[in-house]
Each structure stands twice: as C-alpha cells, then as structure tokens.
Amino acid sequence: DADVTQTPRNRITKTGKRIMLECSQTKGHDRMYWYRQDPGLGLRLIYYSFDVKDINKGEISDGYSVSRQAQAKFSLSLESAIPNQTALYFCATSAGDTQYFGPGTRLTVL
Amino acid sequence: SQQGEEDPQALSIQEGENATMNCSYKTSINNLQWYRQNSGRGLVHLILIRSNEREKHSGRLRVTLDTSKKSSSLLITASRAADTASYFCATDTGRRALTFGSGTRLQVQP
Numbered sequence: 001d002a003d004v005t006q007t008p009r010n011r012i013t014k015t016g017k018r019i020m021l022e023c024s025q026t027k028g029h030d031r032m033y034w035y036r037q038d039p040g041l042g043l044r045l046i047y048y049s050f051d052v053k054d055i056n057k058g059e060i061s062d063g064y065s066v067s068r069q070a071q072a073k074f075s076l077s078l079e080s081a082i083p084n085q086t087a088l089y090f091c092a093t094s095a096g097d098t099q100y101f102g103p104g105t106r107l108t109v110l
Numbered sequence: 111s112q113q114g115e116e117d118p119q120a121l122s123i124q125e126g127e128n129a130t131m132n133c134s135y136k137t138s139i140n141n142l143q144w145y146r147q148n149s150g151r152g153l154v155h156l157i158l159i160r161s162n163e164r165e166k167h168s169g170r171l172r173v174t175l176d177t178s179k180k181s182s183s184l185l186i187t188a189s190r191a192a193d194t195a196s197y198f199c200a201t202d203t204g205r206r207a208l209t210f211g212s213g214t215r216l217q218v219q220p
Contacts, residue, residue, distance in 0.1 A: 004152075033207065035210075040212070041212050041213075042114075042198055042210040042211050042212040042213050043153070043198070043210040044210075045207050045208075045209075048206065048207050050206065056206065056207075058207065088150065090152055090153070092152075092153075097141055097143070097158055097202060098143070098155045098158065099145075099153075099155065099200075099208060100155070101152030101153045101154070102152050103151060103152050104150065104151065104152055106150070
C-alpha cells in the first residue's frame with residue numbers, strides 16, 4: 001500500500017461548491033503539507049502542519065482552509081470553489097529534510 | 111516569487127547522452143534538493159546537498175552546489191528513455207518548508 005494516499009484522485013465541481021481533499025499517511029511523520037501545481041509551474045505551498053496542534057499558512061492560503069484531524073490525516077478544504085483553483089493538488093509528509101508526496105488530486109472547478 | 115528557478119525550462123536529448131539542468135536561488139539555504147515528477151504524478155526525492163557540500167553523487171546523478179553563485183546543477187549521465195520527466199529543485203532556507211522551482215521538462219528520445 002502507498003505510504004501517502006490522497007482522495008479523491010480526480011474531482012470536477014462547480015463554482016461556489018465546498019470541496020474537501022483528504023490526505024492520509026502511514027509513514028508516522030509529524031510534518032504534513034499541501035501544495036498546488038499549475039500547468040508549467042512548480043509547486044506552491046498552501047498550508048503546512050508540524051504536528052496536530054501546529055497549522056501554518058503557506059504562500060497561497062487565501063481561499064483554502066485545513067484540518068489536522070490526527071497525526072496521519074491532513075485535509076484541505078475549499079470553502080467556495082472558484083475556477084482559478086483548478087489545479088493539481090499534492091499532499092506531502094516529512095520527518096526531516098526529505099518530503100514524500102502523495103499521487104495528487106486533479107481538481108477542476110467549472 | 112519562486113526561490114528556485116530552473117534552466118532550461120525544457121530539454122530534449124537522445125538516449126545515452128548526458129542531461130544537465132541548473133537551478134538558481136535567491137537567499138541563503140540549509141540544503142538544496144532535487145525531485146523528479148513523472149507526468150501528473152507526485153514528486154519523488156532524488157538527492158539532497160547541504161550548504162557545506164560542493165558535490166554529491168547518487169548512481170547516475172551528480173549534483174553540484176555553488177553557494178557563492180547561489181546555484182546548483184543536476185547532471186544525469188547516460189540518460190535513458192525512462193528518465194523522461196520533470197525535475198525540480200527545492201531549497202530549504204530553515205523557514206520550516208521547502209520552496210520549489212518551476213522545473214525542467216526533460217525528454218529523452220529512444
């Protein structure tokens with residue numbers, strides 16, 4: 001089984017809808033991250049968490065919120081989705097310098 | 111703006127040739143990492159070089175770091191078609207999260 005899983009893998013939704021993307025990990029890492037990737041661009045950090053009680057905004061947190069339900073689970077929510085949030089979303093974990101990525105969620109907002 | 115910028119944005123070579131891609135960054139770093147992304151998938155860590163190191167090898171990969179020029183290069187020797195992917199540098203500035211560049215798309219022609 002994959003160490004970092006993301007659900008759903010693909011999602012198409014409409015403007016104004018609330019969407020939750022979920023991330024689970026079995027690596028036992030304390031640190032978890034949410035990134036988005038737009039075509040031809042690198043990854044931009046949305047939120048990160050260094051433990052269950054530590055949540056931090058990243059470079060592009062506006063329009064997003066997160067919840068760290070447990071060490072193994074970190075969810076990303078779009079309260080009211082808009083078309084420019086169409087992107088590939090990645091969750092990652094780390095215990096030190098290296099990050100381990102999930103397979104990604106492709107989100108399309110119509 | 112991105113901390114790391116890769117050059118070139120795209121590179122096409124023949125199988126067996128060497129591929130070199132470069133990364134420039136703006137602020138002091140603790141370490142610099144290279145990641146690989148196959149089309150639409152999660153990133154996979156390749157190699158890490160610390161700020162006090164100048165060169166590092168891992169299999170067919172060779173990474174150099176010049177902190178005076180704030181630049182790094184990744185060399186893939188004897189490339190294979192399976193090396194076709196996007197390659198990203200990521201910098202750790204000690205500010206709790208990595209910053210990724212925009213990537214180099216490598217195409218290795220069989």
